[in-house]
Amino acid sequence: MLERAWEWIKMRDTFEKELNKLHVLFAEMGMMVNEAISHSVKAFSDHDNELAQEVILRDKKINECENELESLTLELIALYQPVTTDLRDVITVLKASSDIERIGDHAVSISRATIKMKGTRRIPEIEVEIAKMGEQACVMVEQVLDAYIKNDEEQAYQIADDDHKLDNALESIRDKCLKFMQNDPKTVVSGSHYTLVATYLERIGDYVTNVCEWVIFLKKGEIVELNKDHEEKR
Template sequence: MLRSQFEEDLLNLHNQFYEMGMMVSDAVSKSVSSYIAHDKQLAKEVIDRDEQVNEHEVKLEKKSFEMIALQQPVTTDLRTIITVMKASSDLERMGDHAVSIAKSTIRVKGTARIDQIEKTISEMSDYVKKMVDNVLIAYVKTDQEDAQVIAKMDKQVNQYYNEIYSNTIKFMQDNPETVVSGADYLNVAQYLERIGDYVTNICEWIVYLATGKITELNSNRQLGELDELSE
């Protein structure tokens, strides 16, 4: 009886994490759409809904601690709970960056815009959202191979950021009227780049869930193992 209840609780943790992830994916997409379209109403929706994301993280953390205290899980079960706690924290931070993009939308006034940069930001956003959606599927499947592939996608995110950075600086130098909007472009691109980093973090937690090893992806350096937690 206790075991079946524990398994049901674990399943609920998985489902709540996935639901939180879909909310964050939606926030990332809508925040950039609002920014490109100058849609302050959509931006406000992203900001307002962030409270739900935060509530999800608090519930997940509380339930995780409760399950560890009451059930004293070992091996894979413990790894699952640790993964949910750590990865949900990464999701929450991704949501915060989406809110920062939405706030940029509300802050921007009638400054000179640069269509070329906005097009690249939109492409970067689509790519980052694809990473977020893919990592959620990899999490559900506990697919460490997919997680490693998704982590490698972060290199393209960094390339987008570098392209936006260099082109924006050039536009700002050539036309001082674009300085205000240009500074915002750099911020938005940086928020998206950080979201890509948090996706990589979740990829690392998926590998840990599958193997019991904490490995730094996008690097040859292994950080060691957490097997002692699972014994």
């Protein structure tokens, strides 16, 4: 009896160490993605192709991190067959890391747009709006990582509520780009790129909202739909 209890304690201790390793790795991945978004937005605003290229090259590390997280979570499930709260912990890391990796993909897309825009007609008014939108997206990414680390359900709800700001910004930028392109054919290429970048930023907000859902799932044990209007992007 005592021997079984001792084995259970040792297994439990090992599981908790492995689970903590998952959370640490997720946090590291989150910081890399947060930096990628920040740098991609800065590169776009500053017309900095060199910084944009750095974001693209560093994305490989983010992808490798997600692959490692996926392998570790599946291994943890196979070895320890966790249930209830423990299983929620593992599933949250698995699902949230996928959404965080997709945010990193959008940072790459923004960086590629920065490089492609070289030599096109610039529209300063639109670039100011995109810079503001980018700042909002960066704040949301930073906040959701904080909510995850703190397991803060209330903060997750508040962050998801802010997603409408990115939705509204996208609509505004689309409308203005369309008007510029109709009035000046030379802005068609740049206007198209601006619209794409704004779309990438809006989708970052959708993935942030997905992570908010996983933070709430970790706390409550149920899936709460916070992103219904953009379900096709999940």
